[in-house]
Amino acid sequence: MILNNVASAYKVKKENRFKIAAYEQAASVIDHLSSEIRDLWEEGKLDQVPGIGPSIASHLEELFTKGESAHFNKVFSGLPESMFVFLSIPGVGPKKAYMLAKELNIDRKSTALAKLKKAGENKQIRQIEGFGEGSEKEILKRLGEYKRKEKRMSLFEACNQAEKLRNYLKSCEKAVKVEVLGSLRRRCVSVGDIDIVAATNEAQAVIHYFTSYPKKRKIINAGPSKASILLTNNFQADLRVIDPKSWGSMLQYFTGSKQHNISLREYALKKGMSLSEYGIKKVKSQKLKIKNYSKEKDLYNALGMEWIPPELREDTGEIDAAIKKELPKLVKLKEIKGDLHMHSNFNTETGGDLGINSVKEMCEKALKFGYQYIAFTEHNPSMSKHSEQQITGLIMKKKKYIEHIKSSSKKLSNLHIFNSLEVNILPDGQLAISDKALHTLDFAIASIHSSFLMPKEAMTARILKGLDHPKVKILGHPTNRMIGSRKGIEADWEKIFDFCAKNKKILEVNANPKRLDLPDNLIKKALTKGVKLAINSDAHAADSMNFMKFGVWNARRGWAEAKDIINTMNYDKINEILCPAAPDTE
């Protein structure tokens, strides 16, 4: 982001440090924004973005209108453009990047890294003030492994990696407690590195144990209270060790997010308290004695607020809510009473994917979870190859088959099973099966599986038309994003949310960790409009029914409570929602 470069340029030019912080803050906020900053500008909402004031807003305005900003150009003047390339090297910040560019006479960014490498090999870097033989070698090494830092793990992979590391550390007898923190504890959809903390009275021993982890590629650094290693999958793991009496403070600090911590510390300062990972100091007191907190809850309480669930710690209003004691009672996994989107291997002669497990196997898994109800929602039969009669025939065949499975096993008798389908919404908004076929279902999930790149207005109209059918109750994986690989469709979500609220249509929170769709920020917006959600696994195998927890985490990040989620309700209630009795006809 250009604002980060402005901040870096200001650092070289020794600008006021608070001004620099303001630019960094603005860049960070934009990075974590739910929408593109350019879209907000187009909608005239720049001034609503926290951290963007009149000055930065006007520069961005100029940037978006003319393609460049005179002010930014002035800030960058006199600085070699190669320095902004060097910033991507770990351990190289603005000052060092500038020194490298200037002293080595490297200006163009296209050849910057190659030239830097050559200079290092000619032992020129060590001659620059502030550098030495050690840092020269380090830079050369980093250049060898140079790649963009932006790579992130899926939450699913991060959970697995972290669990292994956690178990390893737990086997260290000097470690009293071990916990995984950072973005993983906040259940972010993707995770950049694994943060882990250990409580111990023998820090050195635990650090040594950590840096001896067999699945590491190398040790990045190791000091008396923290260490970092590079795992074999090329992701970083950071460890902090802490005295058990400060466990709660460390939990708070290392869970973040950064913005949450900064806001929390600023709030603490206003109340005369200085907050760190060790505890709270009274600012005015001469002694500067630290009060430790072994429990995270006690720390938040000492600041005059409720304990804040990790999923909410993104500095999006949770601190205010905690002070007013108005935090939502977030939905819990154990409150989920059923799964309304599952694919069995019953052959619906579809163009989409079949599941790999049988109806019976998936029913048995549902019983293990204690579900009261489930819905089988295989993809609709392909229309090109079937007549309407054949399609309704298939639906009735599946219905009978489910009844047969149910009646053949006593333990299944209390499990309610909806006969449903996941029906494609075609580009023109038509549903992929006929009105008559739809009426043979208990209800339908409607989803988009093609033509993702339609313009916003047409896409919105397409979705609204698809949702309009009385049998369609749920919009499946609404944005169609695939985390890390597909951005998702463009649509007027406000309009869709209004429609759903008015017509009692349910939005899915698809729990597949590659989807997590609706995204958390849209969940939060939908809830303010009174839209109800369903958290579904979209399992194509019995094992994948375990994905439910990812969906619950994602809903929690969107501030969802049990009352917002229809599949926390009992069967009678949900049956009323999904299969309302037909209105009396005169």
Added chain:
DNA sequence: GCCGTTTTCGGCCCGACTGTTTTCAGTCG
């Protein structure tokens, strides 16, 4: 340059580690 439940002026989070210094600046989270 931003911001406001003590402020429209006067504040602005806090600490660890590294390398190059010979007491600290730069970088990172």
